[in-house]
Amino acid sequence: MVNGGMSTLEFLGAELRRARKERGLSQDDLAQRISYSSSLVGMVEIGHRTPSQDFITRADAALEASGLFERLLTFVRADAAPPWFREWISVEREATLIRWFEPSLIPGLLQTETYGRAVLRGGGMLRDSEIEQRITARMERQSVLDREQPPEFIAVVDEAVLRRAGR
Template identity: 40%
Template sequence: MSQRQLAERLGYSDSMINLVERAKRPPSKQFAELCDRTFALDGTMLRLYMATTWHKAPEYLRPWLEEEECATVLRTWQPMLVPGLLQTQAYAHRILSTWPGVTSEQVEERVANRMQRQSILYRDQPPSLNVVIDEEVTRDHIADAKTMREQLLHLLEVAEYPHVTIQLVPYAARPHCGLMGGFVIAERNGMCYAAYTDAQPVGRTFDDRQMITDLIRKYDAIRAEAVPFKESVRLIEEAVNRFDA
C-alpha cells in the first residue's frame, strides 16, 4: 500500500504518513487505532504506540506496562485502593499527589500515563479483567465526596462490560491472606507468565514461576471470600448513596 493510499484510508495527509514512517513525528493514539483497523491487526499498532508513552511512567513500573499490554487475562487484588486500570482521573490525581517530593508536572505526567494505560480495556479484543477489592475501598474517604462518588459510579459503569468482573471482599471475611498487599497476575494463551506486587518503596514485576503459582493460590483464596458479582455491584451502589448523603 502506498503512502497516498494509506493516507486516504486513514484520513490523514500524505506528508503526515511520510513523517510518521520516518520517525519525524510521533503518531497519535487515534492514528495507531486507525492503522490497526486498516491492516486488520489485533491491537499491534496501539501496543507499539503505548510503548512510546512508557517513559512518562515511573521507571519501576515500566517492566509491568509491557507485560500488561500483552495479557489476555488480568487478575488483580487490591485491599486499599481502586486498581489503576479502573481509576478516574481525579482519583488517580489524588493518589499520585501523595508521593513525597513529587512535582506537579510529574503528577500530571503520571496521571496521563495511567489514563492511557486504560485504553487496553476499550480495544477491539480487550483482556478479561477480574478485579477483587476490599469493601473498605468503597467506603474510605481517600478523596473528597465528589471524587469518591465519581469513582464509584465509574466502577459501576465498567462493571457492565462483559470482559470485566468486580467482586468485593466483605469485612466479615477478615482476617484473610490478602491483607498484606495488592498484586496483579497477567495471563496469555492460558498461562500466567508475569505478576506485579505492591511493595515499599516501590512495586516490582517478576516472572518467577513458583512466586506466580503462590500468588495464584492466594488470589483464589481471596476470591473465595468475596461476595458474588451481582451482590458486589449492589454494595457499590449503596456506597454511592452514602457519598450522596
C-alpha cells in the same frame, strides 16, 4: 529527566514555547490556530499539563515542526511510568487475563483521572509535572480495556476502598 533535572514533559513544553516564539506567535495566537485554550497552551509550556495526541498533532502542523512534538510526546509517555513498572505495562498490553489484588486503592486501570491525581499527589513525593505525566500514562493504559479483544479483568479490592469518602 533531561537537561539537568528538567522532566521530559517540561522539555517538551520548553520546545513548544521556543518554536512558538520563533514563529512570532503569542500563546493566544497558537491557541487559536490549534483550537485549544491559551491557558492550556501555557500549562503545556510550563510542564504542568501533558498535551493530548490531538493537541500535539495540531501544534506540529501549526508550527511546521515536522513531527518534532509527536516524537517528544513519545518520550514523555515512556518516561511517565516509574522504571520498576515499565515491564508490567508491556505485559499488560499483551495480556488476555489480568488479575489484580489491591487492598487499599482502586486499581490503576479503573481509576478516574481525579482519583488517580489525588493518589499521586497524596504521597507528596512527585512534582506537578511528574504527576501530570503519570496521570496521562495511566489514562492511556486504560485503552487496553477498550480494544477489540480486551483482557478479562478481575480485581479484588477491600470494601472500604469502595466506601471511602473523598476529602
